[in-house]
Each structure stands twice: as structure tokens, then as C-alpha cells.
Amino acid sequence: MLGGFAGYLARRVLRLVVSLIAVSIITFTLLQLAPGNFADLQRISSGATTIGSAGTEDVMAAFESRYGADIPPWKQYLIFMKGALTWDFGPSYKYPHLEIQEIIAKAFPISATLAILSVALALLIALPVGVYAALRQNSAADHVAMFLVTLGHALPGFLSAAFLVLLFTATLHVLPSSGWEGPRNLIMPVLALAIGPAAVLARYVRSSMLETLREEYVTAALAKGGPRRTVIVRHALRNSLIPLVTVVGPLLASLMTGTVFIEALFRIPGLGLYFATAAASRDMPLLMGSTLFFAVILMVTNLVVDLIYGVLDPRIRAEGGWGQRRPRRASQQESTQVL
Amino acid sequence: MGTTATSESLAAGVDTGALAEPDQAGQPELPRPRGQWARAWDRFRANRLAFASLIFAGLLVVVAVFAPLIAPYHYSETDYNARLAPIGTEGHLLGTDLLGRDIASRLLYGLRTALTVAFGAELTALVLALVVGLVAGYRGGRVEQVLMGFTDVMYAFPSYLFAVVLVTVLGRGLFSLILAIGIASWVTQARLVRAQVLTLKQREYVEAARAMGARGTTIAVRYILPNAIGPILVTTSFGIPAAIAAEAGLALLGLGVQPIPSWGAMITDGMRYLLAAPHMMVFPALLFALTLLAFTWVGDGLRDAFDPSGEQR
């Protein structure tokens, strides 16, 4: 058995591959089960979201030439996966002049931009709020902050977006409610997307900080004559941020979900929007392609996050404790926090 | 669709003193958890926010049930003479939308949709979670491994997106919606149930029951289940607002149940007429927010009632 870092990495990559295969099989199977195909759907006029229609006969022909009309599903799956590995998902139903991978390549950077900016904003909000609330535990400010956190946590991104739009577009007329031309289009989507993660992070920062402040080494640092601010930042904050990294994974998942709805609401041409319209119009290849892509992104980032966590916590790095996620819990004595 | 409850304090409060003589059927008498429910209820009632939210939520349920009787108009009743009418128009207290449909009525029907789907989906998820979780926790073995493997895979993939895929598969009907959301969210609860079972399996009264000859299923259902209900109740109550949000989100994407109104779809429609008729979006958004908050606070209250040590605070 390989030891240390190399072994851990190998094992994680293996798990990643297995999970991806599982996700792709599940998605593929589910989509095979879906009644009706694209062509039928286009012939029935549906409700709210019809977004153009292409020459459906051409589309079906192209599809059949790629996958074959009478080939059993499992072979179709293999063809699809082979294509996926070579970055060739084939044409989309809905946009037959575009290959799916082109769509992904164009749309993903947009979603990624939204996501990254949102995370940055969320951190920017959550860190000060969480630390402040921890330092002033049970004060009025703490209660207010935690109330706002509950609010931000309970309301889904698109609802916050709705309120933002009502405020900034309908009432104040300062921001556009759709489109993707310039930085002004970014403001509300990013803000809306950031609220949920900010709430989760703030709560996490607060409780992590509260726990760290109770550790004896914080008191010890003060006993050495440490200035309050230095001790808070270098000893308490630093160590309380490390476990935060484990929250990032689930956070990314929820961020990904958020982009789907936010892009739909603001009509931003990101991967989320394509995912949503693919679902609405039964564009199977696009749906599969984007789902798979989402899954890959999610799993890879989770892996990267775990690796970063190992880098940050020297205990894992040095002693080959790769694979153990929990930092060692210190004592729960009455030596309560002094800050 | 996450879990926040802890299990210890609830299970620890079980009154095992009543492990008495077997009843007529030969199965041992159930040790009734006496008093702990009453205590939890007291704590819940003391929490004013939670209690008020519970009342409000109950009100919402009643309104939803009687929506067809309360609503002044049917949800698809159009009035082409009063399209995009503002608030306070005669006959349309909250205005109308682009087709002249009464917003207030559609709000009420939207509430109905939201709660129907949410409760249905949560019930589905709960049943699935209970069955699988109980079996996995109590029997272990292959079921447990499959469950854990499944959850590992699903851990990465967000449940909302899975619901989207499911809706694509299952079609657009009401039942499909309920099923899709339910299937997308049972996994976390199943894990919780399993964890509860694992903990409770080792309590003395279970061993005692087994020594007295009780069979596996009996133990699982009569002993473990009642004591595990607390945390399960909490996660279920948190699942409701999540399901409401999921339904609205799916409707927002155009994957909802046409033509039954849904707040999500109303918000999307409202976006298009934002400047001309902001009231199309304001009211669904507000009501949606209030509903979510109410159910969330009930969940918070339940969680605090069953676990007053409140590790999160």
C-alpha cells in the first residue's frame, strides 16, 4: 500500500473516477427512461419557456448518425463516454449548429466568474461578521448578526435576487435586471448568489472562533504578553479558519445550484442557464454533458479543497495522517476564553 | 435539505423504568418515553418566535386547504379588460397579471401548490429514509454498504440539480414533481435515521427486549423508532422549507406544473413586467419569504426544544 501523500492522492483520484462513472451511468439511465423524445416535444407546443426551435429533422438525423438508431442503450452510453473523454459531446438538440463542448466552453467561464466573485464576496462579508460576533458573544450585535444569518440561510438565492431586483431595478432604477453586457450586470447576481454562502460561512466562522478562543494556547499567548489583536489574528483566527476549509465543499455544491437559478432569473448565458433550458426542452445530450461537467467540477474542487486542508494543517502533512480530516480536539476544561 | 439535529439528549431522556411484564401477545411491554415529549413541548412553547411561526404556519396550511373557497377568482380566470392592473383596482385587491388574472387568487393557489408539493415530497423522502435507514442501521450488511456508497456518490451532487434531472425524466405532473423532490432529498435523512438506529441499538432496553425474545422487526419498530423520532422530526421540519424552495425553483425554471400557479413561476413572469407591474413579483416574493421563514423557525424551535444544549449557538 502506498504510503503518505502519494497513496492518499491515488486513492482519492480513484474514488473520483468511480463516482463520476456512477453519476454518468445514473444520469444516462435516467434520461433513457424519460418518456418522449425531443422531436415529439417540439411538435407539441408547450407552456412558458419555448426558446426557438431548429430543424428538428436535421437534428434527429445528426443524432442518429452519431449514435446509431438501433444500437442498444449501453453501447450508446459507451459512445457517449468515449466522446466525453475526448472532449467531444456531439451536437446539442436545441442548438444543432453548436457542439456541446463549444457551449460548455463558452458558458462555463461565465458561471465560474459568477461563482468565484460570489465566494469572494461571501468571505468578505462572513469573516468580519463571524469574528465580530464571536468576540462579542451574546451581545446585542451578536444576536442581530445571527438573526440576519438565519435570514440569509433560509431564503434561497433566487428569492434574495428577486428582492434585490425589486429594490434596485424597480424602485431605484439603478441596475439592469437582465443581460450580460458589462460589470453592472454582475452586481445583483453576485450579491444574490453570495448571501446564502455568506450566512453559512458567518455562522461557521463564529462557532469555530468561539471554540478556538476557548483553547488554552490562546490564554497562553496572552500570558506571554501578546497584544490582543495579534493573539486574535495569529492564534485564534488562523486556527479557526482551518476547519472552515471543510465547509467549502458543500458550499460549492450549493453555489452551483444557485448559479442555475440565478442565471435563469437574470438571463445570464452561463452553464446553469443552459442546464436549465436543456432540462426544460429535453435536450438530452446537452443535459447529460452539462450534468457530467458539473459533477467533474464539483468532485475535482472537493479533492483540491481536501488537499489544501492538508497543507494548512501541519499535523496532517507531517505525520502522514492523510485521510484523517478532523483536527485533534483539545480539552473541554473550564479554562474558558479570556478574550 | 440538511440535518442539524443531534440525537443524544433526546434518546437519553427515555424513561426505561416501565420495562414491565409481557402483554398478552407475548411481546414485552413498550417502555414508554414519559414526560420527554411534554418537556420538549414546553420548551418549544417558551420560544416565542417558534411558537408564533407555528401558528402562522398552521394558518397557512388552513388557507391552502380552503384556497378554492377563499380565493375570489379561479387561478386561470382571465380578465382582458384589466390586464396588468395595479394594486387596489376594483375587484382585484392585489392587481392582475399580464393576462388579467387576479394576483391574490393566484397567490392562494400558489400557496396550495407549494404546500402540497412540499408536504408530499417530504413525506416521500421520510418514508424512503425511514425504510432504508432502519434496515441499513439495524441489519447492516449489504443494504448498509449500498446506502453508504450511494450517499457518497450523491454527496457530491447537489440535490436540487438532481431534482431537475428527475423532473426531466418523470415529466411535468404534480406527482412527478413530488416524487422528484422527494427522491432528491431522502438520502441525508436516511443517513440520520441510520445513525440514530446505530446509537439506539446499543441501549439496554433493546438488549433487554432481545433477551426477552422480541423479534428484530418488533424491536426496530416499537423500541427504536419512537425514540428516534425526535431528531427525525426536526430534519423533516427543515425539509419542508427546502422542498418549498425546490418547488418554487423548479417552477422558476419552467419545470413546474402548468397551468397551476406557483410562486416561482409568478416570480419569473413578474421579472418580465418588472417596471410596468412590479406588484406581479412583490407579492409572491413576500409571501414566499414569509412562508419559508415561518417553517424554518418552526424547525429551529423544534431543534432547540429537543436539544436545549444548543451546540450551534
Place this chain on the structure above:
Amino acid sequence: MTAPTSAPTNVGGKAGDSEPLLSLRGLRTHFVRGSETLPAVEGVSFDLAPGRALAIVGESGSGKTVTVRSLLRLLPRSARIVGGEAYFRGRDLLALSEREMRRVRGREIAMVFQNAMEAMNPTLTLERQLTEHLVWHGVCGRAEARERAIRALADVGIPEPERRIRTYPFQLSGGMRQRAMIAMAMLTEPALLIADEPTTAVDVTVQRQILDLLVKVKERGTGIILITHDLGVARYFCDDIVVMYAGRVVERAPTQDLLDDPRHPYSVGLLDSSVELGDRNRPLTPIPGSPPDLARLPEGCPFHPRCSMAERPACLSPQELLPIGEGRQVACWKVRER
């Protein structure tokens, strides 16, 4: 910090000693928990001469830790110092501003804790932790501090200090960690070292190493306050012992005197229930009853409910710590009557 102080007691040290290093007078520290007030420390006084070692002995909850933390003003937010003075090198520590206090901590008064694993930041190297306070206090720069730290590690007997200094606390053995902690404290050459149960969390072999190290520290002229519940540890190198119970001092005497002839009933009980010191053949007699609940202290002497010699109504009035013989004090009317 108002409140009446008790009469200065001339205790400890030999006649003709210089000014005491630390002179604690009537310290009172209370914890506020909701509507309850817990008098964790209620009128503690003692002196410590320079270069001497004082042991504070008592059960958990007796207020030993709170006392020394009050000196350094490192109390949790629910605590309040409500009375007393602590004269250290001519200044009242309890009256200093936070900024001035910070200059005292780690520089003139240093503290080592019970569990080095918890008292050290697990994510910082030894180098960072051992040098940071030198820099804070402006003793020297980072490079010089590093050199000093390496030498200090060698001083306390840690092999390969140049290599060790780059490691993390969890990579050391328990004993080395504890010694490193002492080295860290001594780097600034403080006049007073407070050691809070330094041997409790380590095994017996390491205990000896730590104690020898503390002896060396004392030989360097640093005053030591040692907190322990173990009389054997106190005997090892401490000159005087202060026995605390329920936040008060019940007896104060030179070490050997106390061990040979304890006066206060609680001290007697402590010795009788102590494993290390007793005659192997003597039966162990634990003190009857349980430690007091600070929220519900009895009237007068806090120990009297468990005391075999208790007599009402005399024990119901507060007992003052008053002299009884050469360099000894006791807080029990009955003992002094004999």
C-alpha cells in the same frame, strides 16, 4: 479595586530579607453566572520573597488557578476582581492598565500550564512560539531570538535543538513539550514564574525531570509559585506552602513544618489522604464529605461541615488567617486555642 485589606503579615523568608517580590493582599475574585455570584477567591493574602518557591495546594475548585490568573488579569469575561491589591516590584498589578499589564505578562511574570499540548498552538512551529514574545517585548530581533531559543532548548535538555526548533509541538514527546514550555517562559528571564500543575498531566518519570528543571529555575533566582494538589510535588523544592480551601487560605507555613505538623483540620485531612507522603502502613483516610459548592457556601468557616473538630457556634463566624508560631498562620480558632 477598593476593599479593606487585612493587616500585613510578615511571613516567609528569613529575618532581614529584602522587600518581597510579590505581596498579595486580600484578593477577591467573583464569577457572575446569570443571577448567581460565585466567590471563587475570597480574601487571599500571601507574600513571596525573591528567589523563593511557594506552593499553593488545594482541591480542584479551591481557587488556586483563579488566584494566579487574577494576578495576571487573565480571567474569563464572567469574572470580576472585586477587591485586594497585588504588589509586585512596587506596583499594584490589579490597578495597572491593560497596556501596562501586557508589559508585565510574559516578561516579568511568566506562566507555564498544566498541559503543554494544549497550551501550545498546534499549527505554529516551536521557533515561532518561542520567539514571538521576545519580539513583542522588544527584547531582541527575530534572528537573535532564534539563537536564544535554541540555547534555551538545549538548557532544558532537549537534544538537537537546531533541528527541533523547526518542528511542531505534536512532534515532541510529552516530557520534551513540557520542558520546552518552561524554556519558553524563561526566555525573557522573568522575576516570577507561575507553574499551574506542571506535573499533573505527565507520567512519573517525566515529573521528576520537570521538577528538577524547576529547581534549576529557582537557583537562577526566579521566584516560583507552584500550583498543585500533590503535596509530594510541593515538598520537592518549595519553601512554603499555602493551603487553600473554597477560595480562602486556611493555612500557611514553611514546607517541612506543614508536612511534619499540619494544624488546620483540612491540612491534616490532606496529608492523611495523600498517597505519596504517608507512611506505607498508615491507612488512607479520605476527607469525609465533598468539595463545597461555591454558590452555597456555609456560614463562617467553609470547611466546618466536613470538619471533625467543628463546634458551633464558633465555627459559624468567619475565620481569619492569623499567626501561630514562627512563620505560620492558620485560619481556625480552635487550633490556635490549643
